[in-house]
Amino acid sequence: MKNLKQIAKPMVALLVVSSMLAGCAAPGGPGATGTTTAGTEAASGECNTAMLAGIGAVVGGLLGGGTNTVRGAALGASLGALACVALNYQSQQVKTAQQVQADYKVANKGKLPEQSTLVKYETGFTPSSVRPGQKAQTNSYIEVAAGTRDPNPLVEEELSLYKPNGELIKTVRKVVSSNNGSGAYKGGFSIPMPEGVPQGIYPVRTALYLNSKRVGGQDVKLQIVQRQAPASDLHLALAY
Numbered sequence: 001m002k003n004l005k006q007i008a009k010p011m012v013a014l015l016v017v018s019s020m021l022a023g024c025a026a027p028g029g030p031g032a033t034g035t036t037t038a039g040t041e042a043a044s045g046e047c048n049t050a051m052l053a054g055i056g057a058v059v060g061g062l063l064g065g066g067t068n069t070v071r072g073a074a075l076g077a078s079l080g081a082l083a084c085v086a087l088n089y090q091s092q093q094v095k096t097a098q099q100v101q102a103d104y105k106v107a108n109k110g111k112l113p114e115q116s117t118l119v120k121y122e123t124g125f126t127p128s129s130v131r132p133g134q135k136a137q138t139n140s141y142i143e144v145a146a147g148t149r150d151p152n153p154l155v156e157e158e159l160s161l162y163k164p165n166g167e168l169i170k171t172v173r174k175v176v177s178s179n180n181g182s183g184a185y186k187g188g189f190s191i192p193m194p195e196g197v198p199q200g201i202y203p204v205r206t207a208l209y210l211n212s213k214r215v216g217g218q219d220v221k222l223q224i225v226q227r228q229a230p231a232s233d234l235h236l237a238l239a240y
Helices: 002-025 049-063 068-084 097-107
Strands: 033-036 088-095 117-125 135-145 155-162 168-175 183-192 200-210 213-226 234-239
Touching: 068 168, 088 168, 097 117, 097 135, 097 183, 117 200, 117 213, 135 155, 135 200, 155 183, 168 183
Parallel strands: 033 168
Antiparallel strands: 088 183, 117 135, 135 183, 155 168, 155 200, 200 213, 213 234
């Protein structure tokens, strides 16, 4: 009877977590793509902060004890919570369109492109390590020269997060600037890491779109490693 109770309680907790995550699966579900202006992605189908905190608390408790089956299910629940988090995007203009055009003319014998052109795109993670419960942050530098026939290009940045086995967790695309995408910008996504996220290497793919056409991208790696003690204290290192 005692063993039955020890098994039943964790399983009930997992059922609670599953029901909480069900709200994340609809309407878009894990892997859904959302396109919005700079800021937080639409709340529809996303877990709120209180819900994520509740999931983290339950998962953390399950990781601290129980059978291997229960612990494995708890880790799976934490991956579900990762698919549920909302990714915030912020961008700041660091060069005007005129400044970038002037630089482009210097490098191209005084000529400007007819169509807007990507000059430079770089991205990486900062800081180099965070713990579950904190946020991983990408930092991008985006420079676009406006074309003579395309003075107001639409510039969007996209992030796709994958599980260690290569399965897509989610993809989100954001507008870099709602006014005019030409010029130079510093931007990036913040990724809240739920408690209990299992260790492993999580591929992250970023892409830049110019007038809805993919013009650049980078592949980076997000590595979650577990320190020896305590077992429930996970350390996240971002390698790229």
